[in-house]
Amino acid sequence: MAEPAGPAGPAAPAGPTAAAEPVDDPRTEDEVVRFCSDLIRVDTANRGGGDGVERPAAEYVAEVLSEAGLDPLLLESAPGRANVVTRITGTEQGRPALLVHGHLDVVPADPAEWRIPPTSGEVVDRVIWGRGAVDMKNTVAMILSLVRSWGRQGRRPRRDLVLAFTADEEDTAAYGARFLVERHADLFDGCTEAIGESGAFAFHTDGGARLYPVATGERGTAWLRLTARGTAGHGSRVNTDNAVAKLATAITRIAEHEWPVRLIPTVRACLTGIAASLDRPAGDLSAEDLDETNAAALVEALGHAGALVAPILRNSANPTMLSAGYKVNVIPGEAVAYVDGRVLPGHRDEFEATLDALTGPDVAWGYAHSEIALEAPLDTPTVAAMADALRAEDPTGHVVPYCMAGGTDAKQFARLGIAGYGFAPLGLPPGFDYHAMFHGVDERVPIDALTFGVRVLDRFLTTVS
Numbered sequence: 001m002a003e004p005a006g007p008a009g010p011a012a013p014a015g016p017t018a019a020a021e022p023v024d025d026p027r028t029e030d031e032v033v034r035f036c037s038d039l040i041r042v043d044t045a046n047r048g049g050g051d052g053v054e055r056p057a058a059e060y061v062a063e064v065l066s067e068a069g070l071d072p073l074l075l076e077s078a079p080g081r082a083n084v085v086t087r088i089t090g091t092e093q094g095r096p097a098l099l100v101h102g103h104l105d106v107v108p109a110d111p112a113e114w115r116i117p118p119t120s121g122e123v124v125d126r127v128i129w130g131r132g133a134v135d136m137k138n139t140v141a142m143i144l145s146l147v148r149s150w151g152r153q154g155r156r157p158r159r160d161l162v163l164a165f166t167a168d169e170e171d172t173a174a175y176g177a178r179f180l181v182e183r184h185a186d187l188f189d190g191c192t193e194a195i196g197e198s199g200a201f202a203f204h205t206d207g208g209a210r211l212y213p214v215a216t217g218e219r220g221t222a223w224l225r226l227t228a229r230g231t232a233g234h235g236s237r238v239n240t241d242n243a244v245a246k247l248a249t250a251i252t253r254i255a256e257h258e259w260p261v262r263l264i265p266t267v268r269a270c271l272t273g274i275a276a277s278l279d280r281p282a283g284d285l286s287a288e289d290l291d292e293t294n295a296a297a298l299v300e301a302l303g304h305a306g307a308l309v310a311p312i313l314r315n316s317a318n319p320t321m322l323s324a325g326y327k328v329n330v331i332p333g334e335a336v337a338y339v340d341g342r343v344l345p346g347h348r349d350e351f352e353a354t355l356d357a358l359t360g361p362d363v364a365w366g367y368a369h370s371e372i373a374l375e376a377p378l379d380t381p382t383v384a385a386m387a388d389a390l391r392a393e394d395p396t397g398h399v400v401p402y403c404m405a406g407g408t409d410a411k412q413f414a415r416l417g418i419a420g421y422g423f424a425p426l427g428l429p430p431g432f433d434y435h436a437m438f439h440g441v442d443e444r445v446p447i448d449a450l451t452f453g454v455r456v457l458d459r460f461l462t463t464v465s
Helices: 027-041 055-067 137-153 177-183 243-256 265-278 295-301 303-308 348-359 381-393 410-416 447-463
Strands: 002-004 073-078 081-088 097-103 127-129 161-166 191-196 210-218 220-229 316-324 334-343 363-371 398-404 419-422 444-446
Touching: 027 055, 027 127, 027 137, 027 447, 055 073, 055 081, 055 137, 055 161, 073 177, 081 177, 097 137, 097 410, 127 447, 137 161, 137 447, 161 177, 177 410, 191 410, 210 265, 210 303, 210 381, 220 243, 220 348, 243 316, 243 334, 243 348, 243 363, 265 295, 265 303, 265 398, 295 303, 334 348, 348 363, 381 398, 381 419, 381 447, 410 419, 444 447
Parallel strands: 097 161, 097 191, 191 419, 210 398
Antiparallel strands: 002 073, 073 081, 081 161, 127 444, 210 419, 220 334, 220 363, 316 334
């Protein structure tokens, strides 16, 4: 169901030209904080399997966009599962459009584990607390505050921008980005590139350098269901055809398997870029010498910065769920396990062959959910504009490409031929564990990180050609 959330007509704030420099707007900080806190207070926990309600957050976003002079569409894929899409007309027609996307859902949080309630949106010492503060209601708030500022100042980007705020990213995207791609692809006409979550955050190295990893790749999703079958019987009797034992053996092999290093272009560029920023190659190792036999040694030599690369050197498979039996003295005829697999671009066949070998003849496996891996071009004007926008705010920062260990809605939009980049800038302070905030307890984000991000987004979105 599509519902207009504002006056009908083309979505474009009034304004003559794009600005090369961000214009100071004293209301922006107050608005980005308010929008972020308000969105956190809206419970959009996605428990999977269709259990989630994003509509109240979508209505909030649509109202803010309407107040900025835009014409958002609220698109409901199922009761309560709502998305918002709008288009801002650029000043230079004929250029390809750019998609800017962010998701409205969050993973669940147990209030008993948190110091401050996860749906409070409370601000303490210039830090906003709550589920979604980093993943990713903060970025939604940055986009909203920026669009509001443009509306007040009569500014527009050079390229058309399509803004999409989605449901269900934290599960399968069936009610969100996948629904939009399959049912409303026309809304993304002209889009050739996209920016979304998990990139351009400040990462402080051991030696004091600041890295800004811009995501140009994502590992593919390979959530697996393993099934072992055997002979059911009494728990007191010998049973050599035990489904639980078969499954346990396969799961142990998967958990203990050491996946080989596979050096994709994005990871190669990330490694050499980090090494150059630290002026610390691994011994005499040069970029030309880097290969799959010595990449792990370079990661080790990079110290703390190696943490950016270690999870993306390989495919991975982690057992996460087990289900078998119903009574302690009954041997079940079936046992089931789930495994969270992640696959580097170009290495799906190797992943599947390895799973065949690890599970063996006694355990069957299949995909519970599967998504493609992504790798976007590195040497493009858009990537250069991202780097320029970051360096304008932090001239001594080092911008490097980066492959995400997990995945985002970029996988869905890639089906429309849209190259996706992770670019949600945050000026984080030393000691802030960005990755620990994702799906973690006591998720929070500093206000100064958000205002930095708004300035970087402003510069990038109004100048990228």
